[in-house]
Amino acid sequence: MRFKLTFWQVLFSVIMGLGVYSAYVRYFHGLGAVSNMSDQFPWGLWIGFDCLCGVMLAAGGFCITGAVYLFNIEHLHCIVRPTILTAFLGYCLFILGLLFDLGRPWFIWHQLIYMNPHSVMFEVGMCVMTYTTVLFFEFLPNVLERYHLRTPLKWVKRLMPVLVVTGILLSTLHQSSLGSLYLIMPSKLHPFWYSPALPFFFFGSAIAVGLAMIIFESTLSAKAFGRNLELPVLITLGSALLVALWVNALLRFQDYFHRGILGLIIKPSYEAYFLWLELILAFVIPIGLLSFKKIRHSPKGLYFAAVSCLLGFVTNRLNVGITGFETWAGHHFVPKWTELMITLSIISLGFLAFYFCVKYLPIYGVHVAQAQLRQPEAIPSEVPELSNVQT
Amino acid sequence: MSKGILYDATLCIGCKQCEKSCAEHNGLPYDDSIAAEERQSEHKFTVVLTENDKFMRRLCMHCDQPACASVCPVGALHKTAPGPVVYDVWKCIGCRYCMVACAFSQPKYEWGSLNPRVRKCIMCPDLIKAGHQTACAEACPTGATKFGERDDLIQEANERLRQNPSNYVQHIYGLKEVGGTSVLLLSSVPFEEFGYPPEQKVGDVALPEYTGQVMSRMPDFIPLWALILGGIYWLANRQEEVTAAEASERNGGSR
Numbered sequence: 001m002r003f004k005l006t007f008w009q010v011l012f013s014v015i016m017g018l019g020v021y022s023a024y025v026r027y028f029h030g031l032g033a034v035s036n037m038s039d040q041f042p043w044g045l046w047i048g049f050d051c052l053c054g055v056m057l058a059a060g061g062f063c064i065t066g067a068v069y070l071f072n073i074e075h076l077h078c079i080v081r082p083t084i085l086t087a088f089l090g091y092c093l094f095i096l097g098l099l100f101d102l103g104r105p106w107f108i109w110h111q112l113i114y115m116n117p118h119s120v121m122f123e124v125g126m127c128v129m130t131y132t133t134v135l136f137f138e139f140l141p142n143v144l145e146r147y148h149l150r151t152p153l154k155w156v157k158r159l160m161p162v163l164v165v166t167g168i169l170l171s172t173l174h175q176s177s178l179g180s181l182y183l184i185m186p187s188k189l190h191p192f193w194y195s196p197a198l199p200f201f202f203f204g205s206a207i208a209v210g211l212a213m214i215i216f217e218s219t220l221s222a223k224a225f226g227r228n229l230e231l232p233v234l235i236t237l238g239s240a241l242l243v244a245l246w247v248n249a250l251l252r253f254q255d256y257f258h259r260g261i262l263g264l265i266i267k268p269s270y271e272a273y274f275l276w277l278e279l280i281l282a283f284v285i286p287i288g289l290l291s292f293k294k295i296r297h298s299p300k301g302l303y304f305a306a307v308s309c310l311l312g313f314v315t316n317r318l319n320v321g322i323t324g325f326e327t328w329a330g331h332h333f334v335p336k337w338t339e340l341m342i343t344l345s346i347i348s349l350g351f352l353a354f355y356f357c358v359k360y361l362p363i364y365g366v367h368v369a370q371a372q373l374r375q376p377e378a379i380p381s382e383v384p385e386l387s388n389v390q391t
Numbered sequence: 392m393s394k395g396i397l398y399d400a401t402l403c404i405g406c407k408q409c410e411k412s413c414a415e416h417n418g419l420p421y422d423d424s425i426a427a428e429e430r431q432s433e434h435k436f437t438v439v440l441t442e443n444d445k446f447m448r449r450l451c452m453h454c455d456q457p458a459c460a461s462v463c464p465v466g467a468l469h470k471t472a473p474g475p476v477v478y479d480v481w482k483c484i485g486c487r488y489c490m491v492a493c494a495f496s497q498p499k500y501e502w503g504s505l506n507p508r509v510r511k512c513i514m515c516p517d518l519i520k521a522g523h524q525t526a527c528a529e530a531c532p533t534g535a536t537k538f539g540e541r542d543d544l545i546q547e548a549n550e551r552l553r554q555n556p557s558n559y560v561q562h563i564y565g566l567k568e569v570g571g572t573s574v575l576l577l578s579s580v581p582f583e584e585f586g587y588p589p590e591q592k593v594g595d596v597a598l599p600e601y602t603g604q605v606m607s608r609m610p611d612f613i614p615l616w617a618l619i620l621g622g623i624y625w626l627a628n629r630q631e632e633v634t635a636a637e638a639s640e641r642n643g644g645s646r
Contacts, residue, residue: 032502039432039499042490070623072630103485103500103507107465114482116466120602121488123609125464161628165620172616173609183601184458184492187592199605 012348019345022338026100035339041325045335048321049343050097052178053314054090055128056202059210060217061087061135062171067240069164079233081142081363082221083214088135089353091128093346100342120180127174134167142361176203182320192265192275193324197255204251205282208244209313211237212286215306219299225358229299238302241309242290249283274315274323282312393573394474394519395541396450396528397548400578401558402535403446405439412530413437416515433499436512437527440585445578447585448536450527451476451497451512452565453573454597459489459498461599467509474541474573475514483509494569494593514573541573548577562590570597 026034037044064083067073099105111125137156144153179202182189195201215237222229256262265275286305295301322333335343357363407426414421419434431438437450457476460468467482468489485507490498501507515525523529528538537544548563564576568590576582583589 028505030503030505031500031507038502039490039496042487042500070620070627072627101486103487104483105485107482107484110465110482110484114465114467116461116463118461118599118603118606119464119466119488120606121462121486122464123606161621161624165617165624168620169613169617173613177605180602180605181488183605184462184598185494186594186598186601187494187588188491196601 012352015341015344015348018338018341019348022341022345023100025338026342031103034336034342036334036336037339040329040331041322041333043321044333045322045339045343046097046101048318049314050101050346051094052317052321054094054097055175055178056206056209056313056317057213057310058087058090058094059171059175059206060213061090061138061210062168063207063210064214065138065164066168069161070168073236076233076236078230078365079214079218081365082217082358084135084138085142085354085357085363086213086217088132088139089350089357091132091135092353093350094128095132096349097343097346120177120183124174124177124181127170127177131167131170131174134163134170137163138167142357142363146361171206172203175206176200178202179320188325188328189320190271190324190327191259191261192271193320195255195259197251198320200251201248201255204244204248205313205316208241208248208282209310211241211244212306212309212313215241215302216310219303219306221354221358221364224355225364227364231297231299234299234302235297238290238296238305241305242287242296245283245287245290245309249287252279252283271323271327274319278312278315278319280312281308281315285309286312393455393472393541394514395453395539395544395573395575396514396525397537397539397544397575398448398577399535399537399548399551400445400447400576400580401555402533403439403448404533404535405441405446406532407439408530408532409448409527409536410435410437410439412526413512416518416526431497431499433501433508433510436510442580442584445580445584447578447580447582448576449495449586450574451514452495452568453512453514454569455571455573456569456597456599458492458494458569458598461602462488462492464488471516473516473519475516475519477513477516478509478511480508492598494588494598541575544575548575551577564590567595568593570595570600 022034031037035044035046060083064076064080068076068080098108102108111122111129116122137159140156141153144150144156176199179198179200182194182198183196186194215234218230218234221227256265265272285308289295289301289305289308292301295305326332410426411421413419413436414425414434417436419436425435428435429438429440431449437448440447440449453470453474453476455470457468457470460466460470460476464486465482465484467479467484468476469479470476487498487500487509489509490496490500498509498511500509515523518525518529524538525536528536531537537547539547545563545566548566552559552561552563558579560578560581562582564578564582564587565572565574576587578585581589
């Protein structure tokens with residue numbers, strides 16, 4: 001156990017060190033020096049992974065607040081906090097990633113004054129900005145409780161209905177709009193991934209991935225922090241994931257069927273291999289696993305299904321963002337090592353921030369319990385917070 | 392009236408005077424080695440391609456409804472009334488969506504710069520405003536690149552196609568592609584051979600319409616969805632109230 005911890009520390013330090021070097025190259029030698037992006041490939045790994053995948057992986061936040069506050073699935077309450085934390089960190093890291101990808105990041109605020117309402121990216125930008133603020137307020141009770149600030153805590157709680165509804169509304173908009181970004185390129189994006197239904201695919205996959213991400217993260221943090229796994233919670237999520245995957249799969253099938261390219265899909269080609277990889281990881285394996293009750297009720301089975309699903313949809317987004325343009329660009333895109341290091345550093349930062357938040361904030365309710373011992377009246381009595389306002 | 396450029400590849404002799412005067416007018420370097428570069432880049436807004444003694448120019452098409460302008464989150468690109476699609480560098484945040492969205496891949500980027508700009512042909516708006524031709528048209532010794540009113544140029548192109556049918560592919564490239572462009576092309580060989588996406592691929596629909604179908608519904612969708620979500624929230628939490636009320640009734644109303 002001790003060795004394992006050291007190994008992760010070493011790996012983290014190495015990645016961060018190389019990441020700092022890559023950041024230096026990015027800001028002192030330019031985008032051309034740090035990445036393999038070019039006039040043929042103006043969007044590379046940072047848009048393909050950090051943006052398209054990052055936002056999708058942070059979708060758990062709106063899925064779970066929706067489930068708990070809109071549909072009253074009470075027993076999911078205990079995972080609201082860690083999920084909101086993941087989402088909040090995810091969006092912060094997404095914005096951090098943008099600061100690397102934008103050619104003139106110091107003008108990022110131009111979005112607020114030179115608005116172009118016809119631009120999908122404008123809409124995505126505004127939504128992400130507002131939603132990150134919403135997530136900040138949804139995350140805030142953790143900090144307020146930690147420092148026993150009762151009055152602001154009450155205010156934030158009073159805001160909760162507005163935050164939840166706004167959060168879901170904004171997520172619906174920008175998760176689907178990430179897909180709409182590509183609607184304007186019918187002649188460039190490969191037909192396997194270009195579809196008028198792209199916004200629906202992106203929204204649907206965000207829900208599936210949001211659920212899978214919660215299973216993944218709960219399992220990992222249970223291991224890392226030695227907590228008991230909330231198995232009934234994970235089983236509910238696993239069942240919901242199964243439904244979400246079927247809906248996604250059916251949508252994809254209908255799209256291919258109506259566009260008459262089902263025959264093209266089964267014919268071997270460079271793009272077809274990537275499509276098969278995506279479909280197997282995202283649909284065949286997790287649907288196969290989750291269909292068995294025995295697997296659906298075992299922590300390991302749920303974990304593997306979730307991981308496969310995550311890998312599958314990450315492949316899907318990379319296919320939309322990168323693979324789908326390779327034929328048109330006339331060459332393959334492989335990210336430069338410095339480009340990759342920036343992405344890995346951002347991911348590592350996410351893990352680190354998550355670790356510290358769980359350690360020092362009442363994310364899993366530990367601190368609530370401790371605080372109650374010391375100061376019986378200082379803290380509201382329900383354990384996992386963000387509770388309803390009505391009295 | 393909107394202006395246009397008609398490039399007739401059959402009249403072109405490949406002298407590259409258009410490249411040279413374009414570079415000069417835009418303050419870009421130009422020498423023999425740059426002349427030999429057979430591709431567009433951040434320092435070469437137009438290029439004369441050569442293949443089997445046939446020539447073809449590449450330049451920004453100046454679409455009537457440009458994809459680049461519609462996708463730009465800060466509106467750094469826009470179509471002007473006389474035709475040119477121009478770029479306001481001080482607005483640009485460097486997202487490069489314009490480059491991805493352009494069906495002709497015209498916007499190029501200063502990848503080596505620390506304060507990079509998007510670069511492309513902007514159809515010499517300063518010259519047009521002053522009543523002159525574009526620099527490339529001015530420099531062309533054979534009239535292969537011709538500047539004028541777009542409607543007149545279309546008429547002239549049709550006439551050339553009619554008078555010398557065997558000389559041309561019977562198609563004015565840019566007349567209908569992506570909803571029409573200010574730059575029009577005539578050629579004796581298929582346009583695809585020089586990297587122009589074929590008409591059946593780019594289509595006649597203006598590209599912004601693909602996103603417009605979604606974006607135009609947003610003002611209706613947002614309040615509707617907000618109302619539905621808010622309504623569900625209200626219903627869901629009323630249910631809790633009801634449960635609480637029932638419970639307190641059972642306990643003899645003591646709560």
